[in-house]
Every structure is written in C-alpha cells, then in structure tokens.
Amino acid sequence: MALKLTARQSQILDLIRLAIQQTGRPPTRAEIARELGFRSANAAEDHLRALERKGYIRLSAATSRGIQLTGQAQATDTGSASLPAPAGSPPAHTPGPLPGAPSWLTPADSRLVPLVGRVAAGSPVLAAEHVEREIPLAAHLFESAPDYLLRVRGSSMRDAGILDGDLLAVRSTPQARHGQIVGARLGDDVTVKRLDHQGRRIRLLPENPDFQPIDVGPGDDFAIEGIAVGLIRTTALH
Structure with a gap:
C-alpha cells in the first residue's frame, strides 16, 4: 500500500510530473525551491528525500535533474488536473503549455x-x-x-x-x-x-x-x- 503524502509532498510530486510532461525532464532542486517559495534548494532536497523514502521517486546524485518517477508515482493521482491520461486513452494533442505551468517550464525562447x-x-x-x-x-x-x-x-x-x-x-x-x-x-x-x-x-x-x-x-x-x-x-x- 502506498504511503500517504503530505500536502507539500503532493505539490512537489505534481510539479515534477508537470515538468517532465512539458519539457521531457525533471526540475532542478533550485527550480522547485523557487517555484514553491523555499529559501534554499536544501528545503526542496528534504522533501525529495521524503518522496524517495515513500517510494514515489528515485534520486541520483550524479546530475542536478536526477529525479525519476517510479511506477508507484505514475499510478497515483495526487489531484493535479495536468497529469497524463490513463493508459489506453487516446493521446491528447496539447497545442501549448498546460494551464498553471511554472514560468521556468516555458522559457521565452x-x-x-x-x-x-x-x-x-x-x-x-x-x-x-x-x-x-x-x-x-x-x-x-x-x-x-x-x-x-x-x-x-x-x-x-x-x-x-x-x-x-x-x-x-x-x-x-x-x-x-x-x-x-x-x-x-x-x-x-x-x-x-x-x-x-x-x-x-x-x-x-x-x-x-x-x-x-x-x-x-x-x-x-x-x-x-x-x-x-x-x-x-x-x-x-x-
């Protein structure tokens, strides 16, 4: 059984999903901290470690974007309206950024x-x-x-x-x-x-x-x- 997430952990998990869905790569710790108003990337790291312990992500120290969603994370809906459609659904043709996407997901260039x-x-x-x-x-x-x-x-x-x-x-x-x-x-x-x-x-x-x-x-x-x-x-x- 999946361990229950706190509201903040759910928010970060949704942010990771959205970043991968929009750009094909996870956010950095600094981007998470900036988007959620943390004072430093260390605060984001603490929440990421908690998500890893609960089995929702895997972390790699080799890269700043070393965050990988597990099967448990992809199978669990935390309430974001921007998550991918269930398996078997026809692919959505999305003409642009999803509603509510952080500004750093869609740079000006x-x-x-x-x-x-x-x-x-x-x-x-x-x-x-x-x-x-x-x-x-x-x-x-x-x-x-x-x-x-x-x-x-x-x-x-x-x-x-x-x-x-x-x-x-x-x-x-x-x-x-x-x-x-x-x-x-x-x-x-x-x-x-x-x-x-x-x-x-x-x-x-x-x-x-x-x-x-x-x-x-x-x-x-x-x-x-x-x-x-x-x-x-x-x-x-x-």
Whole structure:
C-alpha cells in the first residue's frame, strides 16, 4: 500500500510530473525551491528525500535533474488536473503549455515541436494523425533546432545510446551523410538507423548485434525523413 503524502509532498510530486510532461525532464532542486517559495534548494532536497523514502521517486546524485518517477508515482493521482491520461486513452494533442505551468517550464525562447508517434504507411511523418502533442523546447537545447521529435520503438540502436521510448530530435531533410543517424522510411515503416552510403550502395545499420543491417535495393520504397540532432530520455511521456 502506498504511503500517504503530505500536502507539500503532493505539490512537489505534481510539479515534477508537470515538468517532465512539458519539457521531457525533471526540475532542478533550485527550480522547485523557487517555484514553491523555499529559501534554499536544501528545503526542496528534504522533501525529495521524503518522496524517495515513500517510494514515489528515485534520486541520483550524479546530475542536478536526477529525479525519476517510479511506477508507484505514475499510478497515483495526487489531484493535479495536468497529469497524463490513463493508459489506453487516446493521446491528447496539447497545442501549448498546460494551464498553471511554472514560468521556468516555458522559457521565452522556446518553440513548440511536434511529437510524432507511430507513422502510418504511405503518409507524411508530420501528418496531423501522427502528432501526439506539441512540446515546448528551448532554442538552446540542441545545436541544430529539430523540426519534430520521433518516438523510438525497439532496441536496435541501443549501443548508440538510443533506447526504446526515447524521443529522437530530428531535423527534416531528404539528404544525409554517410555515418549519420537518420530517420528513414523503408516500405511501410519509419525506422531509426545509422546510414551507410558508399557509392550506389545504401544500408541502414543497427547499433545492436542482435539486429541485422538492412540493405536498400534500387527498387525499394526508401526515403530519408531527417537526421538526428539530439535525444530526450523520459519514461513519463507515453
């Protein structure tokens, strides 16, 4: 049975959820302290430790944003109107920041980037039915601004640090250089692979020895949809 949270702990948990939902990453201790009016980040740390002891989050000392929601936290509704919909619900297409979002979640230089889920055969990647929602991303987050985020499916790019459920930041382009990681359409699927392009030969290379390279033949329905410019790792956006 889940341990009961205090009102302040529930407030902080909702804030963490909202930050991940809006930006794909948890807040820092300083951001929590500033939003809730604490005098120092140490006060936020005390509440985070309590949430960890009660099993709602896991903390990592290796990074300032080392806060991860547990399954217990994702299954427990603390009353926020901004939490994700229950499993099985159709994805909400959210055109902008959620109501009540803290100002630091949506910096002045942010822009809305579409999050693309499964792509239907033969239709454009950015077709409206593929866009799960739009996420505000700060302009400085990546060296090259992405045109969309593509939800990664499977573990074929594991050894390149790209895992199932990650959000790959993609810049739209029909061309890519040998060795770049690309989002490519091959037949009915859009896949993430490393491009091996030498002369007339084109192959799509996985980064996992459990998977085989894909040879692209001259008659195959093949197109490069874009090149990877960054990655967001989160388990809270589904």
